[in-house]
Amino acid sequence: xxxxRVFVTGIGLVSPHGCDDANQIFDKLYCGKSAIDLVCTExxxxxxxxxxxxxxxxxxxxxxxxQLLLMDRVSQMALLAANQALENAQLLSNNTKLASTGIYxxxxxxxxxxxxxxxxxxFVKKSCAVRPASxxxxxxxxxxxxxxxxxxxxxxxxxxxxACASSSIAIGEAFRAIRDGYLGRVIAxxxxxxxxxxxxxxxxxxTVLAKEHPEGAYAxxxxxxxxxxxxxxxxxxxxxxxxxxxxxxxxxxxxxxEIIGYGASSDxxxxxxxxxxxxxxxxRLALVDAKLDPTAIGYINAHATGTQAGDKxxxxxxxxxxxxxxxxxxxxxxxxxxGHLLGAAGALEFAITVMALQKxxxxxxxxxxxxxxxxxxxxxxxxxxxxxxxxxxxxxxxxFGGSNAVLIAQRV
Amino acid sequence: MTSFDYIRQVLIDKYEIEADVITSEATFENLGLDSLxxxxxxxxxxxxxxxxxPTDRLDFKTLGEVVVLIDDMxxxxxx
Numbered sequence: 001x002x003x004x005r006v007f008v009t010g011i012g013l014v015s016p017h018g019c020d021d022a023n024q025i026f027d028k029l030y031c032g033k034s035a036i037d038l039v040c041t042e043x044x045x046x047x048x049x050x051x052x053x054x055x056x057x058x059x060x061x062x063x064x065x066x067q068l069l070l071m072d073r074v075s076q077m078a079l080l081a082a083n084q085a086l087e088n089a090q091l092l093s094n095n096t097k098l099a100s101t102g103i104y105x106x107x108x109x110x111x112x113x114x115x116x117x118x119x120x121x122x123f124v125k126k127s128c129a130v131r132p133a134s135x136x137x138x139x140x141x142x143x144x145x146x147x148x149x150x151x152x153x154x155x156x157x158x159x160x161x162x163a164c165a166s167s168s169i170a171i172g173e174a175f176r177a178i179r180d181g182y183l184g185r186v187i188a189x190x191x192x193x194x195x196x197x198x199x200x201x202x203x204x205x206x207t208v209l210a211k212e213h214p215e216g217a218y219a220x221x222x223x224x225x226x227x228x229x230x231x232x233x234x235x236x237x238x239x240x241x242x243x244x245x246x247x248x249x250x251x252x253x254x255x256x257x258e259i260i261g262y263g264a265s266s267d268x269x270x271x272x273x274x275x276x277x278x279x280x281x282x283x284r285l286a287l288v289d290a291k292l293d294p295t296a297i298g299y300i301n302a303h304a305t306g307t308q309a310g311d312k313x314x315x316x317x318x319x320x321x322x323x324x325x326x327x328x329x330x331x332x333x334x335x336x337x338x339g340h341l342l343g344a345a346g347a348l349e350f351a352i353t354v355m356a357l358q359k360x361x362x363x364x365x366x367x368x369x370x371x372x373x374x375x376x377x378x379x380x381x382x383x384x385x386x387x388x389x390x391x392x393x394x395x396x397x398x399x400f401g402g403s404n405a406v407l408i409a410q411r412v
Numbered sequence: 413m414t415s416f417d418y419i420r421q422v423l424i425d426k427y428e429i430e431a432d433v434i435t436s437e438a439t440f441e442n443l444g445l446d447s448l449x450x451x452x453x454x455x456x457x458x459x460x461x462x463x464x465x466p467t468d469r470l471d472f473k474t475l476g477e478v479v480v481l482i483d484d485m486x487x488x489x490x491x
Contacts, residue, residue, distance in 0.1 A: 065426075065428055066427055066428060066449075069426065069427075069452075070448070129455070129458065129459065129464075131452070131455060132448065132451040132452050132454075132455050133448060133451075133452050136448065
């Protein structure tokens with residue numbers, strides 16, 4: 001079976017920076033604007049202050065009421081992002097048949113608010129009267145199911161649950177399915193909504209969350225900065241429309257970018273500590289897949305979450321893969337502004353990478369005020385950089401469990 | 413409010429079913445409700461009236477049969 005080229009033709013985002021127009025969201029990121037905030041909550045008398053990047057959206061009127069009844073927040077965001085992506089790709093207005101379109105989605109936890117509701121009923125209300133729809137609300141593939149039902153998609157519906165690499169893997173596998181001729185069009189991306197009490201407490205216990213920065217909550221996620229002290233959780237959904245060259249040509253549309261490489265690897269090392277060797281393998285596999293010399297890469301959207309160990313290891317891995325060229329690559333971690341969207345992180349960051357190629361504008365690493373000597377590469381501090389000649393960009397996603405996924409895109 | 417009135421209102425408000433098709437003789441199938449929606453509706457009824465509907469009694473077809481079941485259970489509670 002011959003291989004065909006694969007293009008990104010649409011992007012839809014429900015993100016901490018908004019949920020209407022991907023271009024406006026990109027503009028905010030390019031300016032270095034953070035969506036991170038300090039949110040105070042009280043549950044069962046327990047008060048918490050959490051640094052988070054929430055996504056504000058209203059599904060009412062956008063999703064049929066009867067479908068909404070059976071949707072956790074995570075699925076609501078996924079469907080709204082898919083709707084936007086299809087609209088952006090001009091696939092809603094032209095009566096296009098989606099009967100053979102697939103949905104490839106990444107999600108770390110599924111309906112986590114519903115999980116919390118179930119345990120609240122059992123352990124707080126001390127009642128066994130658990131809502132009957134709990135299982136279909138919780139299951140991680142519910143979001144893909146809702147998108148396929150709403151848009152009458154007849155192609156395969158796949159959900160990947162690979163922690164923080166979930167949606168990069170979903171996009172990578174969708175890319176391969178189209179490139180190898182199994183599918184012509186896929187809605188690919190990720191969704192995550194776990195900014196609730198139990199999930200936040202669990203993440204807090206892991207001692208990886210950032211502390212509030214004296215400058216303000218918004219400045220608390222500081223990848224590559226010497227004073228970084230942890231990650232900030234975000235929520236949202238990011239969906240991309242991937243189409244074969246044949247469909248792009250037939251529809252006579254201008255794609256946003258071309259996907260040319262995907263690499264995946266395992267660290268086989270530790271459940272939570274990353275290892276440079278595994279990351280190196282994933283980046284090299286993606287470069288080989290893209291048939292690209294490492295010196296062609298002009299921008300890396302780093303996984304860098306803002307932890308002391310993780311950022312340093314990623315820079316070490318980049319230096320191993322790109323050698324001397326590493327110094328010439330523009331690198332940024334946009335998590336400094338939108339936080340870590342976990343299962344949706346890879347898709348949001350790849351969408352940002354695609355827009356960076358399309359616009360010739362590289363988003364920055366916000367709050368990079370004290371560059372760490374251990375991360376001493378060109379990490380684009382504070383504000384974005386014009387890069388009209390940017391042609392190839394790479395997006396890294398590295399997950400707990402030691403799962404690594406790397407995507408490479410090309411300007412069209 | 414009778415139990416029928418309550419179910420009727422839930423079907424209108426929550427499931428957006430037209431009022432004029434909600435009759436005692438209407439089946440769940442006629443109303444376009446699937447099995448999951450039916451058990452969700454029974455969950456709402458249980459919560460409202462503080463009754464626990466045994467799973468072996470969920471074999472009803474019409475709204476009228478549901479109302480009879482609920483009223484029987486409520487009467488049994490009051491004895």
